[in-house]
Amino acid sequence: MDTRNITYFMAVFDHLHFTKAAEHLGISQPTLSQQIRLLEAELGMPLFDRIGKKVVATEAGSLLYQYGMKMLQAERDAKSAMKELLSEKRGTVRLAVLPSDLDFQLVPLFVEFKTHYPEINLKAFSTIFVREEVLSHKVDLGIGLRGPADKRLVQVPLGSEPYELFVHSDSELAKKSEVTLEELTQHALVMYPKGYLGRDLVDDVCKKHGFELDTVMEVGSASSLLQLVEAGIGATIQPRGLLKQHSTWPNIVSIPISGPAPIRHLELTYYANRFVSKAHKQLSEWLIDFFKARTS
Incomplete structure (x- = not known):
C-alpha cells in the first residue's frame, strides 16, 4: 500500500465524486477508478459503494481515512526531517x-x-x-x-482574557469607568454575526442572566468592527488585548465590563x-x- 494510492483514496473520500477527485489530482477519471479498484483488491474489501452516480464511503473506507491521514502526515514528517538535515x-x-x-x-x-x-x-x-x-x-x-x-x-x-467594551472617545459611554452588559441593551452595538466564537461568548453570558443584546450592524472581521466604532456607528465588545497592540485607533477607548463578563x-x-x-x-x-x- 503506497502513499500515492492513499492520496488518491483520500481525494475520492473528500469529494465523494470520482470525476471531481480526478480533476483535483490532475489525472484521468479511469486512472483514478483503476487505482481505487487495485487498493480495494489489496485490502480485500470495498472502500466505496457506488449507487448510480452517488459515491458513499463504506465502513472500511471511513476506517482507512483515519489511518490514511496518519500515513500521509508520517510521510510529510519524514520529508520535513530530511529537508531539515539539509x-x-x-x-x-x-x-x-x-x-x-x-x-x-x-x-x-x-x-x-x-x-x-x-x-x-x-x-x-x-x-x-x-x-x-x-x-x-x-x-x-x-x-x-x-x-x-x-x-x-x-x-x-x-492565559485568560476578559472582554471589554470598545467605544468612540466622544461617546457618552466613554465617560464611564466601567459598564455592565445589561446597560448595553440601551446602546447601539456592532458585533460579529451569530455563530462566531466571540459573539457566542458574549451572547451566552447575556442569556444566562436573562437578557439579549441587539446590534445595529454585524461584520465578520475585527478590523471592520473597529472601523465602525471609529466612525461612531456603535460600540463593540472584544477581547481586551485587541486594542493593546495598536496605536492606529486613537479615538477608541476600552471600558472594563463589571459583573458577569465574557472571558476567553x-x-x-x-x-x-x-x-x-x-x-x-x-x-x-x-x-x-x-x-x-x-x-x-
Whole structure:
C-alpha cells in the first residue's frame, strides 16, 4: 500500500465524486477508478459503494481515512526531517488562528518570523475550528479556545482574557469607568454575526442572566468592527488585548465590563506524535510569548 494510492483514496473520500477527485489530482477519471479498484483488491474489501452516480464511503473506507491521514502526515514528517538535515531554514509551517487574532494582530510577528526564516513558507489560516484542523493534520499549530484534555495533543495554556467594551472617545459611554452588559441593551452595538466564537461568548453570558443584546450592524472581521466604532456607528465588545497592540485607533477607548463578563481562555495546540522542526518550535515560542504578554 503506497502513499500515492492513499492520496488518491483520500481525494475520492473528500469529494465523494470520482470525476471531481480526478480533476483535483490532475489525472484521468479511469486512472483514478483503476487505482481505487487495485487498493480495494489489496485490502480485500470495498472502500466505496457506488449507487448510480452517488459515491458513499463504506465502513472500511471511513476506517482507512483515519489511518490514511496518519500515513500521509508520517510521510510529510519524514520529508520535513530530511529537508531539515539539509537546511534548517526550509519547509512549511501551517498555522490555524481564530479570525479576530489573525485579522491584523499577528502580522508583526509573521514579519519577524520571515526575517529569521526567509525560506520557510508560512501559511496562516483563519478558522473557528482550530482543534479540528490540528487533529486532522491540516495544520501544524493552532491558536484557539481552551478545550478538554486530549492525549493526542500538546496543549499549552496561553492565559485568560476578559472582554471589554470598545467605544468612540466622544461617546457618552466613554465617560464611564466601567459598564455592565445589561446597560448595553440601551446602546447601539456592532458585533460579529451569530455563530462566531466571540459573539457566542458574549451572547451566552447575556442569556444566562436573562437578557439579549441587539446590534445595529454585524461584520465578520475585527478590523471592520473597529472601523465602525471609529466612525461612531456603535460600540463593540472584544477581547481586551485587541486594542493593546495598536496605536492606529486613537479615538477608541476600552471600558472594563463589571459583573458577569465574557472571558476567553486560549491555548496553543499541536499534534503530540509528529515531527516538530526548529522553525515550528521557534514560532511556537514566539506565539506563547505574544499571547501571554497580551493576556497578562
